[in-house]
Amino acid sequence: MxxxxxxxxxxxxxxxxTTLSVSAMILASTSMFVxxxxxxxxxxxxGTEAQREAGRQIYELKCAHCHASDGAGDPVMSTLLxxxxxxxxxxxxxxxxxxxxxxxxxxDIKQSIRNGMPYTAMPPWPSLSxxxxxxxxxxxxxxxxxxxxxxxxxxxxxxxxPPGMSDESITRGREVYVENQCADCHGDQGRGDGKSAPxxxxxxxxxxxxxxxxxxxxxxxxxxxxxxFRTFTTGLDGSPMPSFDIQPEEDQWNLVDYVYSLSxxxxxxxxxxxxxxVSDPIDLSAGAASFDGIKPVLFPIVGQIIxxxxxxxxxxxxxxxxxxxxxxTVSFMLQWNDMSADRAGKTGPSLPAPDREAxxxxxxxxxxxxxxxxxxxxxxxxEQPYFIFGDRKLSADIWFADLATSSATHYVGSGADxxxxxxxxxxxxxxxxxxxxxxxFSRARTEENHAAFKEGTFVPIAFSVWDGxxxxxxxxxxxxxxxxxYVDVAEKPSPVLPxxxxxxxxxxxGLGTTFLVRRKFGNTESDxx
Amino acid sequence: xxxxxxxxxxxxMFGLRFLKPNALAWAAIWWIGVYLVFRYGVDPxxxxxxxxxxxxxxxxxxxxxxxxxxxxxxxxxxxxxAFFVNPEYKVALGLTLVLLPLLVAFQVYSGxxxxxxxxxxxxxxxxxxxGSISYQGKQIDLLTVHNPFRGLEQSDPTVFEAHVAGGRAVxxxxxxxxxxxxxxxxxxxxxxxxxxxxxxxxxxxxxxxxESYLFWRIAKGAPGLPSESTPWLSAMPAWETFLSEEEIxxxxxxxxxxxxxxxxxxxxxx
Numbered sequence: 001m002x003x004x005x006x007x008x009x010x011x012x013x014x015x016x017x018t019t020l021s022v023s024a025m026i027l028a029s030t031s032m033f034v035x036x037x038x039x040x041x042x043x044x045x046x047g048t049e050a051q052r053e054a055g056r057q058i059y060e061l062k063c064a065h066c067h068a069s070d071g072a073g074d075p076v077m078s079t080l081l082x083x084x085x086x087x088x089x090x091x092x093x094x095x096x097x098x099x100x101x102x103x104x105x106x107x108d109i110k111q112s113i114r115n116g117m118p119y120t121a122m123p124p125w126p127s128l129s130x131x132x133x134x135x136x137x138x139x140x141x142x143x144x145x146x147x148x149x150x151x152x153x154x155x156x157x158x159x160x161x162p163p164g165m166s167d168e169s170i171t172r173g174r175e176v177y178v179e180n181q182c183a184d185c186h187g188d189q190g191r192g193d194g195k196s197a198p199x200x201x202x203x204x205x206x207x208x209x210x211x212x213x214x215x216x217x218x219x220x221x222x223x224x225x226x227x228x229f230r231t232f233t234t235g236l237d238g239s240p241m242p243s244f245d246i247q248p249e250e251d252q253w254n255l256v257d258y259v260y261s262l263s264x265x266x267x268x269x270x271x272x273x274x275x276x277x278v279s280d281p282i283d284l285s286a287g288a289a290s291f292d293g294i295k296p297v298l299f300p301i302v303g304q305i306i307x308x309x310x311x312x313x314x315x316x317x318x319x320x321x322x323x324x325x326x327x328x329t330v331s332f333m334l335q336w337n338d339m340s341a342d343r344a345g346k347t348g349p350s351l352p353a354p355d356r357e358a359x360x361x362x363x364x365x366x367x368x369x370x371x372x373x374x375x376x377x378x379x380x381x382x383e384q385p386y387f388i389f390g391d392r393k394l395s396a397d398i399w400f401a402d403l404a405t406s407s408a409t410h411y412v413g414s415g416a417d418x419x420x421x422x423x424x425x426x427x428x429x430x431x432x433x434x435x436x437x438x439x440x441f442s443r444a445r446t447e448e449n450h451a452a453f454k455e456g457t458f459v460p461i462a463f464s465v466w467d468g469x470x471x472x473x474x475x476x477x478x479x480x481x482x483x484x485x486y487v488d489v490a491e492k493p494s495p496v497l498p499x500x501x502x503x504x505x506x507x508x509x510g511l512g513t514t515f516l517v518r519r520k521f522g523n524t525e526s527d528x529x
Numbered sequence: 530x531x532x533x534x535x536x537x538x539x540x541x542m543f544g545l546r547f548l549k550p551n552a553l554a555w556a557a558i559w560w561i562g563v564y565l566v567f568r569y570g571v572d573p574x575x576x577x578x579x580x581x582x583x584x585x586x587x588x589x590x591x592x593x594x595x596x597x598x599x600x601x602x603x604x605x606x607x608x609x610x611a612f613f614v615n616p617e618y619k620v621a622l623g624l625t626l627v628l629l630p631l632l633v634a635f636q637v638y639s640g641x642x643x644x645x646x647x648x649x650x651x652x653x654x655x656x657x658x659x660g661s662i663s664y665q666g667k668q669i670d671l672l673t674v675h676n677p678f679r680g681l682e683q684s685d686p687t688v689f690e691a692h693v694a695g696g697r698a699v700x701x702x703x704x705x706x707x708x709x710x711x712x713x714x715x716x717x718x719x720x721x722x723x724x725x726x727x728x729x730x731x732x733x734x735x736x737x738x739x740e741s742y743l744f745w746r747i748a749k750g751a752p753g754l755p756s757e758s759t760p761w762l763s764a765m766p767a768w769e770t771f772l773s774e775e776e777i778x779x780x781x782x783x784x785x786x787x788x789x790x791x792x793x794x795x796x797x798x799x
Contacts, residue, residue: 065698065700120717121706123710123711123716123717272646274645302721306750306764307770386752481722499637499641503633504630506629506633510630514626517613517614
């Protein structure tokens with residue numbers, strides 16, 4: 001209560017001062033106006049009326065459809081986006097250089113607009129000029145009276161330059177990670193699967209996920225070591241991510257280094273996964289060990305928003321794939337991070353899912369599942385079946401794994417609404433460990449079942465992942481479009497002989513040309529000078 | 530466009546006017562300059578296959594230029610002969626004779642042991658639309674159909690604005706995931722699709738198309754593309770499943786309004 005009255009009073013004061021500064025502007029020179037403005041606003045810069053109005057116009061055009069004209073977040077878009085659009089009237093901001101609970105600095109708001117929040121609906125706005133971003137910032141500050149009050153006067157925390165990173169700092173960082181119970185939300189291996197993760201909500205009671213620390217490129221506050229430092233020293237206000245004051249100070253950077261070490265610089269999504277050759281079929285009971293030493297390819301997963309039952313915020317955002325061929329079998333290992341293993345409930349590629357589920361029947365639960373897809377007829381060449389489980393003309397083979405029953409079914413799809421069981425000719429194994437599913441498929445490699453996987457060929461391949469926690473089933477799922485599987489050749493021709501042949505031929509050509517040119521023109525060389 | 534690269538190349542080309550190198554050096558510098566512009570001056574980068582095609586054409590042009598006049602042919606021939614015969618080029622000739630075969634050998638080796646490249650599939654980007662489509666059982670003649678709300682822009686701007694606002698809600702609840710906030714085809718699902726979603730800010734997309742074309746592409750999506758557009762890699766949904774006819778016309782109004790572009794109007798034959 002005190003807070004509100006104080007800030008309201010300050011606001012009145014500020015508006016009085018603004019009036020004063022306007023009259024000062026009329027009377028005095030420009031330089032004097034700047035002086036008055038600085039003094040009167042008590043270091044609270046709310047911009048000019050013209051700046052706020054210019055900002056409002058940009059806001060209406062570019063921002064209001066999600067954040068709403070009143071700044072409180074559009075109610076419809078809040079059901080379609082996760083994280084939900086920020087409610088500016090609460091004056092709670094994720095990205096800040098100020099202490100937790102404090103208002104952001106002007107520069108913080110501008111940075112949020114410029115950079116956006118990766119992997120959310122908030123895009124970066126490089127198309128807006130510096131002036132436009134500034135005006136927008138002034139307008140956003142009008143949604144809460146706090147900015148005009150005493151709290152509007154913020155002091156950004158000092159952000160030190162990052163010291164060097166070492167194996168020791170990473171090792172010590174792991175200890176800091178454990179001591180500060182980061183694993184409660186982010187999980188032991190940082191995969192966003194902590195025991196509290198499924199219960200997390202933001203300040204507006206919308207469900208929110210703990211960050212998957214193995215995917216630095218998707219960090220909302222940025223992925224550099226300085227960004228990570230700022231995120232945990234200031235917290236992400238409005239989300240369950242608190243601020244941490246870790247002592248001694250070296251441990252702050254140790255924690256940064258540990259988190260930083262959990263992922264590579266960027267996603268590095270692939271487009272081709274190679275099936276490497278092995279002499280014997282893999283032993284499913286050996287699990288992931290069969291694929292040791294094979295570099296995985298990461299494919300991005302996005303929501304299925306094409307068929308009814310749309311998934312606007314799929315629970316899984318990427319899948320890692322490895323593949324092996326032996327003379328008689330073909331095997332795939334799929335790995336993805338999941339907040340929880342949902343092993344109870346139904347699933348299936350054609351389970352009906354309503355397009356928008358306002359009041360889900362929580363008595364029904366859904367299990368996690370995964371599927372690989374190939375064209376039924378790989379010889380069709382450039383013509384490929386529709387990537388949403390085939391079409392009437394060309395069908396798609398769907399290798400589906402139900403992770404509740406740990407069983408695989410081979411379906412053939414001629415469209416999302418026409419999926420039929422084709423046969424139980426698939427073997428699979430599935431394990432869930434520290435927030436990561438590992439599912440291995442294996443199938444006989446024969447001509448009859450359209451699974452010859454001929455050496456040296458490219459076979460279209462696509463993936464679907466269902467997250468039971470997000471009530472995904474049937475058409476509500478995460479998916480990829482067609483990528484390629486390259487079937488490696490067992491005996492690669494050595495490049496040494498062709499290399500030597502071509503090199504030698506070039507040498508002969510060079511010597512021959514020199515000889516001929518010299519014989520023909522050598523004598524006249526002195527004449528030509 | 531990478532202005533710095535283009536500027537640097539232009540400066541060098543301009544400098545050639547004063548340095549007056551011989552015809553062979555001149556052709557070589559031009560070839561390299563054009564390559565640099567295509568390879569580093571264009572953004573987004575052009576595909577290697579297209580670059581190869583352009584450079585082939587440029588090579589032909591340069592050969593044609595050099596061989597078009599006798600004095601230029603002689604200049605080139607003399608330079609080449611001097612390189613093979615003249616003692617002062619002995620070291621350079623020896624190096625060339627040794628390094629060139631090594632380079633060829635290296636190319637062959639790396640070409641045979643590199644990563645497999647996915648096949649490139651050619652497809653038509655703006656295929657011709659069918660004459661008419663069936664929209665939820667209703668026949669729509671694409672040659673004559675007009676946006677029913679377009680006329681309101683002149684006759685009743687207030688009602689027109691209401692339809693644009695309706696289109697805005699449709700866009701952000703359905704299209705923004707792929708086509709993006711700023712309509713540049715960079716929504717937060719865009720990285721999962723290939724081909725990438727259409728960029729409406731690009732003047733070569735919606736500004737070159739009639740509204741009836743957009744209606745067809747929105748209503749029928751990728752599954753409605755004609756056979757020359759296979760493979761159906763496009764993830765564009767058939768929006769007739771989700772949206773009413775009116776909503777599609779409204780979202781078309783909004784897309785043009787937001788990007789400040791005008792639809793191409795049909796040329797009436799009288």
